[in-house]
Amino acid sequence: MxxxxxxxxxxxxxxxxxxxxxxxxxxxxxxxxxxxxxxxxxxxxxxxxxxxxxxxxxxxxxxxxxxxxxxxxxxxxxxxxxxxxxxxxxxxxxLKLRVGAGDGESGGGRPFQLSELRGTARLVIVAGPAEFVAESFRRSQPFLRELAERAVLAVPFATDGNTLELRFDEGEREEKDGDDKDDIVAKKSRRLWQLTPVYTAEWAQWLDDQKKLAGVPPDSPVYLSLRMDGRVRGSGVGYPPWQAFVAQLPPVKGMWSGLFDGMDGRVL
Missing domain, CATH: 1.10.287 (Helix Hairpins)
Structure with a gap:
């Protein structure tokens, strides 16, 4: 293929x-x-x-x-x-994911392949110790609304095996009455961090292979951003540049939805 x-x-x-x-x-x-x-x-x-x-x-x-x-x-x-x-x-x-928390092969939603999100989401894989992933989560909070508008979804992967607890601030939990657009975007932004890797050994092997090819030390925390077509558009050592994603990626809404799906940047 x-x-x-x-x-x-x-x-x-x-x-x-x-x-x-x-x-x-x-x-x-x-x-x-x-x-x-x-x-x-x-x-x-x-x-x-x-x-x-x-x-x-x-x-x-x-x-x-x-x-x-x-x-x-x-x-x-x-x-x-x-x-x-x-x-x-x-x-x-x-590689497989599920929506919601869950360890191993039980808990959370139905496992599905990452390819099923092609054309609907731009994934950002955040891999490293649980503390690194939690800090990446905290750094993303000021941009949750903008990231949600750009169909960005995060895949947190704690390589040290520790349990992740990603909690939103109380202010982010509050919802207004009514069905206005702000409420819809707020709900989407809270779903940004709800994906969970399944069969973590396969994820770890894939990440190790990527690090070897890039000459990155095996214990380095990294991020990989994917285009909407599922191809890798960017990667790096350290925290994901959430603000840069907001500046570079076009919103996915209204008449622009689908028009810029292939304009997510060059492929690595």
Missing amino acids: AKIRSEVLSPFRSVRMFFYLAFMASGALGGLIALTQLLPALANPARAVGAAETLKGLGIDVGAVSLFAFLYSRESKAKDAQVARLAREERLSR
């Missing part, structure tokens, strides 16, 4: 690689012919007429083969890197 997605995202890469191979073969054939003409001339000075031109042609062929071999190698490495990234994204999409 990752290879198929790679072909879709870079449809002309295979064509370029084919032509690079063809040019390499053509240059190698020309070089071989020039070499067969040059060797007798070097062995017999009487046949040295035109040896300079033959040598020049051989140099051009060798240079062409070297150039196209470099271009082919670069394309091949880019393809391998893209396939590896897409494979990691597929593994991420198969």
Whole structure:
């Protein structure tokens, strides 16, 4: 599946690689012919007429083969890197969540794959010790309303195995009477931190692999932000930049809903 997605995202890469191979073969054939003409001339000075031109042609062929071999190698490495990234994204999409608290395989809501949130939410995975996750939660509170308008949902993952207790301030709990829009947004903002990872060993393995590839120490607290299409748009060591998310991401509401789903920034 990752290879198929790679072909879709870079449809002309295979064509370029084919032509690079063809040019390499053509240059190698020309070089071989020039070499067969040059060797007798070097062995017999009487046949040295035109040896300079033959040598020049051989140099051009060798240079062409070297150039196209470099271009082919670069394309091949880019393809391998893209396939590896897409494979990691597929593994991420198969990781499971549930809505509400729950440990292990019991408690909370029905487990579902992360891929089921594609097109509806921008996830921010917050992984680290429970104290780090709790502080990330506290730092997000001034921006809960704006984050909710941008369909941002947090996935808190305590890597030290401690239980998380994420409590909103009493002021955030108060609700006005009536069905105005502020009440609806307030309710959505309180749901921002209600996702819980399921099968935490698989989550831990995926995060460890990501850290190794990024050269990040295994015990470092990190965050990863996903685009609405489920692809990774940003990551870093330390607390998530909630204010930056609010500034960078367009709201998902009204006539703009769905229009900017693919405009969440470049993919890492």
